[in-house]
Amino acid sequence: MIQKPRGTRDMLPDEMERRREIEARMRARARLYGFREIATPVFEELELFTIRSGEGIINEMYVFEDKGGRSLALRPELTAPVLRTYVEEGRSLNKPIKWCYFADCFRYERPQKGRYRQFWQFGAELIGADSAMGDAEVITLGYDLLRTAGVKFVLRIGHLSFMRTLLADLADGDKKKIRAFLDKREEEAAVTYLRDIGQDQLCDPLIRLCGARTLDDVFAVIGEIPEAARIREMFAILDASGILYEINPAIARGLDYYTGVVFECFAEGLGAENQILGGGAYRLAHLFGGEDTPSAGFAIGFDRVMVALGEESWIPWQPQVMIITTSEGRDYALTVAEQFRMNGIITETDLMDRSFSAQMKAAGKSADYAVIIGKEEVATGTITLKDLKAGTQEKVTADEAIEKLTSA
Amino acid sequence: MIQKPRGTRDMLPDEMERRREIEARMRARARLYGFREIATPVFEELELFTIRSGEGIINEMYVFEDKGGRSLALRPELTAPVLRTYVEEGRSLNKPIKWCYFADCFRYERPQKGRYRQFWQFGAELIGADSAMGDAEVITLGYDLLRTAGVKFVLRIGHLSFMRTLLADLADGDKKKIRAFLDKREEEAAVTYLRDIGQDQLCDPLIRLCGARTLDDVFAVIGEIPEAARIREMFAILDASGILYEINPAIARGLDYYTGVVFECFAEGLGAENQILGGGAYRLAHLFGGEDTPSAGFAIGFDRVMVALGEESWIPWQPQVMIITTSEGRDYALTVAEQFRMNGIITETDLMDRSFSAQMKAAGKSADYAVIIGKEEVATGTITLKDLKAGTQEKVTADEAIEKLTSA
Numbered sequence: 159m160i161q162k163p164r165g166t167r168d169m170l171p172d173e174m175e176r177r178r179e180i181e182a183r184m185r186a187r188a189r190l191y192g193f194r195e196i197a198t199p200v201f202e203e204l205e206l207f208t209i210r211s212g213e214g215i216i217n218e219m220y221v222f223e224d225k226g227g228r229s230l231a232l233r234p235e236l237t238a239p240v241l242r243t244y245v246e247e248g249r250s251l252n253k254p255i256k257w258c259y260f261a262d263c264f265r266y267e268r269p270q271k272g273r274y275r276q277f278w279q280f281g282a283e284l285i286g287a288d289s290a291m292g293d294a295e296v297i298t299l300g301y302d303l304l305r306t307a308g309v310k311f312v313l314r315i316g317h318l319s320f321m322r323t324l325l326a327d328l329a330d331g332d333k334k335k336i337r338a339f340l341d342k343r344e345e346e347a348a349v350t351y352l353r354d355i356g357q358d359q360l361c362d363p364l365i366r367l368c369g370a371r372t373l374d375d376v377f378a379v380i381g382e383i384p385e386a387a388r389i390r391e392m393f394a395i396l397d398a399s400g401i402l403y404e405i406n407p408a409i410a411r412g413l414d415y416y417t418g419v420v421f422e423c424f425a426e427g428l429g430a431e432n433q434i435l436g437g438g439a440y441r442l443a444h445l446f447g448g449e450d451t452p453s454a455g456f457a458i459g460f461d462r463v464m465v466a467l468g469e470e471s472w473i474p475w476q477p478q479v480m481i482i483t484t485s486e487g488r489d490y491a492l493t494v495a496e497q498f499r500m501n502g503i504i505t506e507t508d509l510m511d512r513s514f515s516a517q518m519k520a521a522g523k524s525a526d527y528a529v530i531i532g533k534e535e536v537a538t539g540t541i542t543l544k545d546l547k548a549g550t551q552e553k554v555t556a557d558e559a560i561e562k563l564t565s566a
Numbered sequence: 567m568i569q570k571p572r573g574t575r576d577m578l579p580d581e582m583e584r585r586r587e588i589e590a591r592m593r594a595r596a597r598l599y600g601f602r603e604i605a606t607p608v609f610e611e612l613e614l615f616t617i618r619s620g621e622g623i624i625n626e627m628y629v630f631e632d633k634g635g636r637s638l639a640l641r642p643e644l645t646a647p648v649l650r651t652y653v654e655e656g657r658s659l660n661k662p663i664k665w666c667y668f669a670d671c672f673r674y675e676r677p678q679k680g681r682y683r684q685f686w687q688f689g690a691e692l693i694g695a696d697s698a699m700g701d702a703e704v705i706t707l708g709y710d711l712l713r714t715a716g717v718k719f720v721l722r723i724g725h726l727s728f729m730r731t732l733l734a735d736l737a738d739g740d741k742k743k744i745r746a747f748l749d750k751r752e753e754e755a756a757v758t759y760l761r762d763i764g765q766d767q768l769c770d771p772l773i774r775l776c777g778a779r780t781l782d783d784v785f786a787v788i789g790e791i792p793e794a795a796r797i798r799e800m801f802a803i804l805d806a807s808g809i810l811y812e813i814n815p816a817i818a819r820g821l822d823y824y825t826g827v828v829f830e831c832f833a834e835g836l837g838a839e840n841q842i843l844g845g846g847a848y849r850l851a852h853l854f855g856g857e858d859t860p861s862a863g864f865a866i867g868f869d870r871v872m873v874a875l876g877e878e879s880w881i882p883w884q885p886q887v888m889i890i891t892t893s894e895g896r897d898y899a900l901t902v903a904e905q906f907r908m909n910g911i912i913t914e915t916d917l918m919d920r921s922f923s924a925q926m927k928a929a930g931k932s933a934d935y936a937v938i939i940g941k942e943e944v945a946t947g948t949i950t951l952k953d954l955k956a957g958t959q960e961k962v963t964a965d966e967a968i969e970k971l972t973s974a
Contacts, residue, residue, distance in 0.1 A: 159653060159654065159854065159855030159856075160611055160613060160614050160617070160650055160653075160654075160854045160855060161611075161650075161654055162606070162607055162610065162650070162651075162654065163607060163609060163610060163611055163632060163636070163638055164632070164634065165632075166607035166609070167607070168604065168605065168606050168607070168651045168654070168655055169604060169605040169606075170604055170651075170655065170656075171602030171603060171604060171665070174602070174603045174604055174605055175602065175603070178593070178603065182590075185586070187907075189912060190907040190910070190911070190912055190913065191907070191912075191913075191914065192886075192912060192913075192914040194579030194582070194583065195579060195582045195583070195586065196576065196577060196578055196579060196582055197576065197577040197582055198570070198576050198577075199570055199571060199574035199575070199576070199683075199684055200608065200640075200670060200672075200684055201571060201574070201628075201684075202570065202571060203568055203569075203571055205568060206568050209568070220609075220630060221630070222628060222629070222630035224571060224572070224573075224674070225674065225675070225676055226572065228571070230571055232608075242568055242569075242570070243570070243576045243578075245567060245568075246567065246568075246569055246570065246576070247576055247578065248578070252928070252931055252932060253918065254917050254918060256914075257579070262608060264608075266632075266633065267633070268633055275607075276607055276608055276609075284917065286918075287917040287918055289917055289918060289919045291896075291915065291916065291917045291919070292917035292918075295915070295917055395896070395900065398896070398897040398900050398901075399900050399904065400904075446567065446568045447567030447568060448567075478600075488699075488803070488806070489806040492803065492806050492807050493806075496807065496808075499595075499598040499599070502598070503598070504597060504598055504599075504600060505598065505599075505600075506599065506600040506664075507699065507703070508699065509662050509692065509695040509697055509699045509700040509703055510661065510662060510694075510695055510697060510700075511697045511699070520660070523660055524660060
C-alpha cells in the first residue's frame, strides 16, 4: 500500500470544515482592518531564506533544483516571500501596505509527534509604517484574529531595545548567546553565562529586567531610553483598545532582523508547543534589493490554533437531506433536489442503484431528513418529508419543506 | 534584487479577492451535493504518480528526497492523492464517498506564456458508486461549479466504449496511437495512421464516429453495445437535470485509467488553452493497495477559469472608511474604529503619524468615506462623516453612520 509521506497528514472533511471556517473568519477580520490577502509561490529561490535566517536554515528546508539549475526551497515561512513581493511588485503602492496571507510552509526534519513537515500559517505584514499606531495595530490585529478564532491565550509583549540597552557593552557574540538563552526561556543559563564572562554586574539587572511586568519597572532598570516615549505611546494605544497583555522584556525572538517591539501569544492547554503567534517590528526589504523599509508583522501557527480549539463540532448545523425514490420518481426527484440546493439545503440522491428500503437505511446513517418520492407524490406534486430523528413524517410541497428546513 | 522563481507568480489583493470568492462559491456548491473537502500533502511518494500516469511523468514533476532517502514529488494532480487517501484512511467510510478539493499542483517544465509551474485545481471524486446516477451527478456537479463561477463554457461528453468498440481489433500499440491523435484533436492524422497500418475499412467509421453528435448516430456506427442502456440512462438524467452538452465520441482523455464516461469543458475566449475541466469514470484504488473500486471525478483548471472571468471587479462593493483624527481624538477614534469593524465596515486609521491634511489626502486615495474626529466631535460624542465621492459631510453619531453605511 502506498502511504502518505512520513511527517505529513491527510485532512478529512470534518477537520477541513473546521479549518476553512477559522481561515475564513481570520481573513474577514483582517479585511476589516484593511489587511488584504496576497499569495506567493510555494517555493522560492533558496537565497531568499538564507538572507533572512542565515545559512543554518538550509538544513531545515526542502531544497531542490529547477530546470535552469537554480536552487529552490519550499518556503519555511512567509515574511521573506511577502517582503520579496513588496520589493518586486509593491514598491509603487500607497504606503502603508497592509497584506495578510494564509499559506502552507515546510520544515525538513525527522518527524516528531505533533510536528508536521507541512504546516499552515495565517499572518499579516504592515510595510512602510513606523509609528506607535502601526505597531499597536499589528498587535491588535493578531490579538483580534485569535479571539475571532475562539482560542484562549495570553499575549506577551517585549521590546528589543530593553535587552539591547542592558547588554550594550557586551561583544556581539556574547549578546547573541544571551539572546539565544532567553529565547529558550533559560534565564538561569543567561545569568551563568554573564558570570562566566566576568559581567557579574549585569546579573542582577538581567534578572530584574526579565521579571519586570510594567514599563516603570523596565525603565527603572535600564533608564529612560530614547525609545521610551514611543513605547509608552504604543502601550497607551493598546490600553485604549482594551487589549489584555503582559509586558515581558525576556522575549527575544530568534532572528536578527527584528528591530523594535516583539510579541508572542501562548494558548492554554497545549503543553510545551503552546506558542501560537509570534511577531514584531523588523527591517528586511533592503536585504532583497529594496529601500530600507520599516515593517511589522506576525504569523499565527494555524495548526496549533486548531489543536487548541479541539475537535468538537462547532460548525453551524445544516440539515442534510436524502431523497429516496424509485425509477418512476427519478426526474421529479432531480428537480426537487435542485430546488432544495438552490435554497442552500444539502441534498443527496441515491447513486448506488439501491432499493427503496436500502435507500431508507442509508439515509438513516447520513441524513437528518428523508424526502420520499413515490408514485403518489409524483402524481400530486408533493413530497413526503420524514424527520429521521423524530421518526415523524408529513406530506408537503417542496416549497413547504424548504420553508420548514431553512427556518429550523 | 531577488525575484520570484521563473514560471511562478505572486497574486496581489485584487486577484486574491476574486479567487477566494470563486473558491468559496465552488466549495459551498459542492457541499450542497454532499461533496466535502479534504486535503492531502503537497508532496507524495514519487511512485504514487508513476503508477497512475506512467514513468514518463517523472520528467514533468519536481522530485526531491526526504531525510530517509525516499523520492518525493510535488503533486502534479490530485486524483491519485485523493484515491491514496481513500485506500489509506477512507475504506471504512460509508459508500459512496464524495470528496472535493481545492489545491495547488506543480509542473516542472520550461516556463511558457500562461503556463505556470504552480497551478490550482478545484476537483471532486465520487468513490464507490458505479451507476448512471453517479456518472450524471459528477458531470452535473462539474457543470454547476463552472456556472456558479459565472464562466461561459461548453460541455462535451464522450464514452471510452465508443472508440474501444470501433478499434477493438487493433493491436494495443495502434489503439494507443489513435487515442493520442484524438486527444490532440488530430482526426486527420488518426485516419492517415489507420490507412498506413492497412485498416482502411475503419477510416470512414472513425470519421463518422468522431462526427456523431447524438447517441443514435453513435450506435449507428458501432452497434448497440452492452453499455448502451446505461449510457442512454445517464444522458436521460442529464436531460432531466437541464444540463446542456454536446456528445463527442472523439474525447479520449490522456490516461489509461479511465474506464467509461469522459467529459471536458471548454471556455469561450481563451484561445488554445481553453480546456477548463476534464473528468471521467476510472479505477485507481486497486493500484494503490485497495480493492478495485469504481470511481468518477473531475478537475477544474482554476487559473484558467479566473482568466476566463476577466479582471473586472465583480466582488460586492463594501464601503471603505478612513478615520481622520489628531492626538486628542485618538482614543475615541480607536473606539469608533472597533465599533465600525464590529458592524462589518472596513475601517482604517492613520498609521503614518500624518498631519490632519495629509490624512485627508490619503483618505481621498483609498477610502469612500472619511470619519473626522476633532475636538468638537470628542466633546459631543459625535463624528463627522464625509462622503469622499460626493464631497458632502454631516455630523452624526457613530450608530447613525453605521446605519447609513451598512444600508447603502
